[in-house]
Amino acid sequence: MDELTKIAYNCKKATYLIEKQHIGEITLREKLELKIHLAGCRVCRIFQQQSTAINRMIKNMFHQSVAGNIKLDDKFKDELQHMIDEQLEK
Amino acid sequence: MQSQNSNYTSLDDITDPRAWVAQHADYLYKYALTRINDEELVRDLVQETFLTALERLQKFEGKSTEHAWLTAILKNKIVDVYRKKASSFVKEPAVTFAEYETDDFFEPDAHNWKPDHRPAEFGMEQTDHLESKEFELILQRCLKKMPSLWFSVFTMKHLDDEPADTICNHLRISPSNFWVIIHRAKLSLRECLQKNWI
Secondary structure, eight states: OOHHHHHHHOHHHHHHHHHHHHHSOOOHHHHHHHHHHHHHOHHHHHHHHHHHHHHHHHHHHHHHHHHSOOOOOHHHHHHHHHHHHHHHHO | OHHHHHHHHHHTTTOOGGGHHHHHHHHHHHHHHTTOSOHHHHHHHHHHHHHHHHHTGGGOOSSSOHHHHHHHHHHHHHHHHHHHHHHHHTTOHHHHHHHHHHHTTBOTTTOOBOGGGOOOOOSOSSSOOTTOHHHHHHHHHHHHHSOHHHHHHHHHHHTTOOOHHHHHHHHTOOHHHHHHHHHHHHHHHHHHHHHHHO
16 A cells, blocks of 8 residues: 555544644644545544534533532531631631 | 631631632532532532632632632642542553444554444534533533543543643653543544434
């Protein structure tokens, strides 16, 4: 297999580079490799779109859950309050 | 006792520990709960955060807000939990299994997708599916299935946007190991979504 064919087939490497590029840096050579691969590989283009969407959704989901309505129960809060009051009076 | 109380008085303007629980406990609880999937442990961490904050009260100068200061203390405790687990991570059976599983997505020689594992469009590529409670539940379930090392790395990166080298230092993993985990975690999460959504 020549070099270009290897790049064209190597979806494992392409998806690795997609992830690495998303949050870090890849070399110029890697960028070129990825471009060549994606030009010919529809499946990895779908992977790339989905990967970006997943990152965005995870961020949103976490932010929503921090803004959401989950609460500590009052009994445990009372215990915490008691603990703090005790420490302050030491 | 008298002298200590007067010390606290000098801090009164910037922080009031007696109001911490009412003002911050719920937030700290939610913050930790999104990062650690263990309610008991999370309650302990919230408690420890307040204790540590009380011990360091004299050092709090009001340079950051009380809210940011307490969150930073909690965040350190979460990283400690991740790190304590990190040594056992290496031998974690779930990691070995998940590694084997994601390797299996590709043909052994050319490394192209195996037909059964090829990503297919499932209608979440362009629009957010967060409005769909169902999709969010699947996403949560898939995240919980990840080996805990992968989840730690994934959370630190995607949620807190920590630089790669900070994560490597905290969890004592090598940079190449870090990228392999990021890659495999995404492969396995995506596959899980596709399997459960379509």
